[in-house]
Amino acid sequence: MSDRKNLERVVPIGVLAEQTGVKVETIRYYEQVELLPPPERTEGNQRRYGRRHVERLAFIKHARDLGFSVDSIRTLLKLSDSPDLPCDQAHAISVAHLGEVRHKIARLRSLEKELERIAATCSGGVNACDCAIIEALADHSQCAHHQGGVADAWR
Amino acid sequence: MSDRKNLERVVPIGVLAEQTGVKVETIRYYEQVELLPPPERTEGNQRRYGRRHVERLAFIKHARDLGFSVDSIRTLLKLSDSPDLPCDQAHAISVAHLGEVRHKIARLRSLEKELERIAATCSGGVNACDCAIIEALADHSQCAHHQGGVADAWR
DNA sequence: ATACAATCTGAAGTGACTAGAGGTTCAAGA
DNA sequence: TCTTGAACCTCTAGTCACTTCAGATTGTAT
Numbered sequence A, B: 001m002s003d004r005k006n007l008e009r010v011v012p013i014g015v016l017a018e019q020t021g022v023k024v025e026t027i028r029y030y031e032q033v034e035l036l037p038p039p040e041r042t043e044g045n046q047r048r049y050g051r052r053h054v055e056r057l058a059f060i061k062h063a064r065d066l067g068f069s070v071d072s073i074r075t076l077l078k079l080s081d082s083p084d085l086p087c088d089q090a091h092a093i094s095v096a097h098l099g100e101v102r103h104k105i106a107r108l109r110s111l112e113k114e115l116e117r118i119a120a121t122c123s124g125g126v127n128a129c130d131c132a133i134i135e136a137l138a139d140h141s142q143c144a145h146h147q148g149g150v151a152d153a154w155r
Numbered sequence C: 001a002t003a004c005a006a007t008c009t010g011a012a013g014t015g016a017c018t019a020g021a022g023g024t025t026c027a028a029g030a
Numbered sequence D: 001t002c003t004t005g006a007a008c009c010t011c012t013a014g015t016c017a018c019t020t021c022a023g024a025t026t027g028t029a030t
Helices: A004-009 A013-020 A024-032 A051-065 A070-081 A088-121 A132-138 B004-009 B013-020 B024-032 B051-065 B070-081 B088-121 B132-138
Strands: A047-049 B047-049
Touching: A013 A024, A013 A047, A013 A051, A024 A051, A051 A070, A051 B132, A070 A088, A070 B132, A088 A132, A088 B088, A088 B132, A132 B051, A132 B070, A132 B088, B013 B024, B013 B047, B013 B051, B024 B051, B051 B070, B070 B088, B088 B132
Parallel strands: none
Antiparallel strands: none
């Protein structure tokens, strides 16, 4: 096993993309915003990734799937890079995030209710109607969550 | 009551914002993207809105709160402007949207489960840990929704 | 008359990518 | 060795629904 053979695990960006389920463009984007450190390059300037990169990108992917912001992930990565720090911060991020998720679920539920009500009143039948959906949207007074917008659930 | 007195219900943008709960900048944005028709102006070029505008903006606000896209709202508004058209399209938009909402709820629920699990394993206690949260994020294999990303729930 | 809040326009920034143009490199088959 | 053609490169701009900013103007109360 020569020095050169140690490079066998080195893969181009397309393979990394396949292995992690992250698109090629997104990988380059992550490098740009400094989530993923710049990898080695071939003489022809193409990126070649090692096992460390695969792991780190998997970490990022998983955290993104869980809805953590890129900024939170940056913090989480810093923590995982320096294991001597206490993990209180990681715990705080997760708990805060769990709170947000629950909040979103609650809002979406009430949204679901109202959409059900709205969609049910006009069943979209053959007869034209002074459409109940449009009326419902025009007349805010019928609706349950009268006091505050629900739009936050979408951010 | 002279002709001029008919303008009494006419309000500047700040008042419209207060009445509808939509920010001033957002109102101008809605005008720019042609959701809200351009209002009259004073001699000094300031916007003055009438009752029609208040109603239309309330419609838009309500629909946005319900998570309809600006594009869907444009269609909905066109429909409400021409009541002779059948409302099938409005119904279709609502039903599709309801489907999306339910999808999001389902995804967020499975997310909630995993975050609960992750946050519980490391309770952020006094002892430093080889942080369980970070481990959980690094090791995708422990997680339930192994086969597909959940990130869509955030869009 | 003056102060000052409200309004105006236009451009740029946000987050987290995605898409496209136009060019270069790599690896496999002939 | 040469030739394809897929994969790669950089850079720019676009997406959505706003938000923020700078710098100028207008409306209104005292």
